[in-house]
Amino acid sequence: MTSFNHVTSEHLSRLTAIVTADNISTSQADIDLHARDQSFFEARPAEVVLFPTTAQQVAEVLKLANEARIPVTPWGVGTGLEGNAIPIHGGILMSFERMNKIVEVHADDFQVTVQPGIGHQDLNAELARYGLFFPPDPGANATVGGMLANNAAGIRTVKYGASKDNVLRMQVALADGRLIHVGSRSVKQSSGYDLLHLFVGSEGTLGIITEATLKLVPVPVHMSAVVAAFPSVESAVETVVAVRGSGLDPAALEFVDAAHAVMLSQSDGVDLSEHPHLFMEFHAVHETVLNDGLEMVREICDEMGAISFRATTDTAERKRLWHARHHSYEIMVRSHPDKQFFIMDVAVPISAYPELIAYVEQIKAERNIAAYLIGHAGDGNIHVELPFTPGDSYEKAMRANHDIVMKALDLGGTATGEHGVGMGKVKYMAVEHGGALDVMRAIKRTLDPNGILNPGKVLPE
Numbered sequence: 001m002t003s004f005n006h007v008t009s010e011h012l013s014r015l016t017a018i019v020t021a022d023n024i025s026t027s028q029a030d031i032d033l034h035a036r037d038q039s040f041f042e043a044r045p046a047e048v049v050l051f052p053t054t055a056q057q058v059a060e061v062l063k064l065a066n067e068a069r070i071p072v073t074p075w076g077v078g079t080g081l082e083g084n085a086i087p088i089h090g091g092i093l094m095s096f097e098r099m100n101k102i103v104e105v106h107a108d109d110f111q112v113t114v115q116p117g118i119g120h121q122d123l124n125a126e127l128a129r130y131g132l133f134f135p136p137d138p139g140a141n142a143t144v145g146g147m148l149a150n151n152a153a154g155i156r157t158v159k160y161g162a163s164k165d166n167v168l169r170m171q172v173a174l175a176d177g178r179l180i181h182v183g184s185r186s187v188k189q190s191s192g193y194d195l196l197h198l199f200v201g202s203e204g205t206l207g208i209i210t211e212a213t214l215k216l217v218p219v220p221v222h223m224s225a226v227v228a229a230f231p232s233v234e235s236a237v238e239t240v241v242a243v244r245g246s247g248l249d250p251a252a253l254e255f256v257d258a259a260h261a262v263m264l265s266q267s268d269g270v271d272l273s274e275h276p277h278l279f280m281e282f283h284a285v286h287e288t289v290l291n292d293g294l295e296m297v298r299e300i301c302d303e304m305g306a307i308s309f310r311a312t313t314d315t316a317e318r319k320r321l322w323h324a325r326h327h328s329y330e331i332m333v334r335s336h337p338d339k340q341f342f343i344m345d346v347a348v349p350i351s352a353y354p355e356l357i358a359y360v361e362q363i364k365a366e367r368n369i370a371a372y373l374i375g376h377a378g379d380g381n382i383h384v385e386l387p388f389t390p391g392d393s394y395e396k397a398m399r400a401n402h403d404i405v406m407k408a409l410d411l412g413g414t415a416t417g418e419h420g421v422g423m424g425k426v427k428y429m430a431v432e433h434g435g436a437l438d439v440m441r442a443i444k445r446t447l448d449p450n451g452i453l454n455p456g457k458v459l460p461e
């Protein structure tokens, strides 16, 4: 394991000279606020929190930290679910909350250039005036930097892709203090190694994103929401495969198990029965296209034995439904005030989705585990939410997590569809990637020879 140095008073003076006195803090409140993300991993304090305001400052801090062997952990807004932004080796925590501007809207090119600390919801609120939006939607108001670093996805990925599919160019600060550009504003790119996508998903372990040009799409003119209830998990999950196989192009296709459906009914204006449900959304340029598509979805759901089917083009109703889905985590936490939560994330090829879900249901039943299933079913991604208390139920939750990850890998899937590796999935990297893990280590050594960038994440130490 790499050994690091502590931040001394001399380092603090030099860091202050780089970011200015207003943008550096060693206060306990700031250290505590940036010591843990939304995962269940325990808090680990940094020694100093920086709030850089320019890319140049970021680069200069990295140069200093690299020479002094001080770890640097970037921080978006701390909504990560695998401990991705926890500064486990102390050192410098670099928060991007003050680099949160839109640099330029290139409306005619359907692009926007932003600083990394802007929240994607704040960005979309600004872009609405151009009739455009940035589609990846992880629910929480995650920052663009955190989304690109984790390759976040969410409910719209089934149609619009993950963060990696919606970025064209980035400015990145390297560990040695160089500032480079990767990618270009051209939608087609065939020049050289694809460094853009090397940094996307690297969780701040290879470089720090200081600016990004994102792809945008027009806000759809016509949208509809569909909610269908099914008699069994199997019929709901088989319907996912049928809808995907039909050639329909859902903008969201979400699976919610019966227990979760009941919980979501605590939300205003949402009334779901205690059955497995599918939530879908469709976007179209013309109402006729939308209605024809909805008719097809209804037929598929009927054939698969749906016990209720409701489609709506009413904006308020659609928003109520998705609001409940987006707040499912908070609703669940409120419903279990005495518990902690572990939200696990795996993804498999769509044809293997029914087998994966059947496996989760089987271990739930056999081991008497209270777990809730909610997932971006359209792209083969499931989250199993495991409430626990320290002790026995924690051990059970961890064992279930392990077995589900191994099953997903066995089915040709991945240990993480969208939450990233962070601390929680490090132990599966060798199983999933085999010899490719050595190549990842070699890349890490080349870009960050002293291992200062977000150490302890992605690669086993």
Ligand SMILES: Cc1cc2nc3c(=O)[nH]c(=O)nc-3n(C[C@H](O)[C@H](O)[C@H](O)COP(=O)(O)OP(=O)(O)OC[C@H]3O[C@@H](n4cnc5c(N)ncnc54)[C@H](O)[C@@H]3O)c2cc1C
Pocket (backbone or CB within 6 Å): 037, 038, 073, 074, 075, 076, 077, 078, 079, 080, 081, 084, 085, 096, 116, 137, 138, 139, 140, 141, 142, 143, 144, 145, 146, 147, 148, 149, 150, 151, 152, 153, 154, 155, 203, 204, 205, 207, 208, 209, 210, 329, 330, 418, 419, 454, 457
């Ligand atoms: C209720 C809830 C629902 C969620 N739903 C989803 C979902 O549907 N889909 C999904 O994908 N995720 C989901 N997430 C997880 C989370 O929102 C994403 O992982 C998101 O990308 C984290 O963004 P953040 O700004 O909070 O980053 P942080 O958590 O602060 O950081 C995430 C990672 O990015 C690195 N990082 C941050 N900024 C930079 C930068 N400028 N340069 C380099 N590295 C950087 C950090 O070091 C860390 O490794 C959910 C989380 C919650 C709490």
